[in-house]
Amino acid sequence: MISFLSHTTTLLYQRAIKPILFRSTPDAVHSRLIRLSALRQKFPLSDSLVSLMWAYHNQAALGQKIDGVYFPNPVGLSAGFDKSIELLPTIKAVGFGYETGGSVTFLPCEGNPRPWFYRLPTSKSLVVNVGLANDGTTTALQRIKRYRQKVLTDFPLVMSVAKTNNPQNCSDSEAIEDYLGSLQQLKDEPRVTIVEINISCPNAYGGEPFTDPPRLAALMKAIDGLKIAKPIWVKMPINLAWPEFDALLKIITAHNVQGVTIGNLSKDRRSETVSVELPNEVKGNLSGLPTQKLSDDLIEKTYREYGDRLTIIGVGGIFTAEDAYRKICLGANLVGLITGMIFEGPQLVGQVNRKLVELLKRDNFSTIGEAVGSAHRTPQV
Ligand SMILES: Cc1cc2nc3c(=O)[nH]c(=O)nc-3n(C[C@H](O)[C@H](O)[C@H](O)COP(=O)(O)O)c2cc1C
Secondary structure, eight states, X not given: OHHHHHHHHHHHIIIIIHHHHTTSOHHHHHHHHHHHHHHHTTSTHHHHHHHHHHOOOOHHHHOEEETTEEESSSEEEOTTSSTTSOOHHHHHHTTOSXXXXXXXXSXXXXXXXXXXXXXXXXXXXXXXXXXXXBXXXXXXXXXXXXXXXXXXXXXXXXEEEOOOOSSSSXXXXXXXXXXXXXXXXXXXXXXXXXXXXXXXXXXXXXXXXGGSHHHHHHHHHHHHTTOOOSOEEEEEOSSOOHHHHHHHHHHHTTSSOOEEEEOOOBOOTTOTTOXXXXXXXXXXXXXXXXXXXXXXXXXXXXXXXXXTTOEEEEESOOOSHHHHHHHHHHTOSEEEESHHHHHHOTXXXXXXXXXXXXXXXXXXXXXXXXXXXXXXTOTTO
């Protein structure tokens, strides 16, 4: 019955809803979606209905403890879709195993001039140029505190933190102070389970200074000084060759960091996965399919070198359960997505989880944890 509802939603989304949505600009759809979800959340009973229609629960096979935190399933919302933590109940109800909220910044931030998004349907990608628009860490935290406790039970909230996108505070020491300003507020908030340090936003003023190893070391040292007791993850850039990526991991593993999220948007507008010539006036960087192989390759290498030291969160171009499973077998403990949900519909999350259980059975694994890194042990993937 539930599988039937999920299948019907796929047809409805692909044949009716998506053609209507894709007729409006992506910026308009995004704003309407947030308003609609906020309205729906005024009726908490509808959470159960949404969950019944789309979510898939199988904690025996899909649940796992990572960095001391229990995740009911491995499929999370990646950072950037719920920037100011307005959608938490909806994200849980559709069946995600965790949410990465943000990226939030110390000061509220209007982001880059619109448009923020440009669709590339044939490349299964969005060109993103939001520039860290968000209400700021303080307001996001106030919102988190207002949710009913039930929403956060068995639903880890990862808070992604970036530097405020403004031309001020751009020296390294000012930028570090900006990160610390957010982290000071988040570190003792019990409702925030994990913090993710976003060093790789490609759409912000001043670029990505902390993807330079010595500057990253300075940021990490300052964060160590806060003695944060929660797990800390770092959101990694995705266009680096392995030696440069490895140089960042060497710094990260020398500090109080438990995991790496691999990775952020792709800056390679000329990749063969981009099937159209992008006009110069379209500003931004690419999500979805153009990130998929970059992410898979870096997950594989990171697991091989650091699998016993770092939790790996695999993000980039997940459109099917097979995409998620491949990242897990290559070494990702958890996965995250945004673009897949925008292109396929919200029922995708439950469908991925349901099919993951079938893939586990096919490969004689009883739990998702057994599959993590299995491509390094068996020749079949
Ligand atoms: C609309 C949008 C906004 C994003 N904003 C952020 C952000 O604020 N912080 C961040 O770390 N990543 C951000 N990202 C990157 C995603 O978290 C993710 O790394 C990337 O999109 C690849 O995943 P996907 O192919 O599943 O979308 C954003 C992506 C999209 C599509």
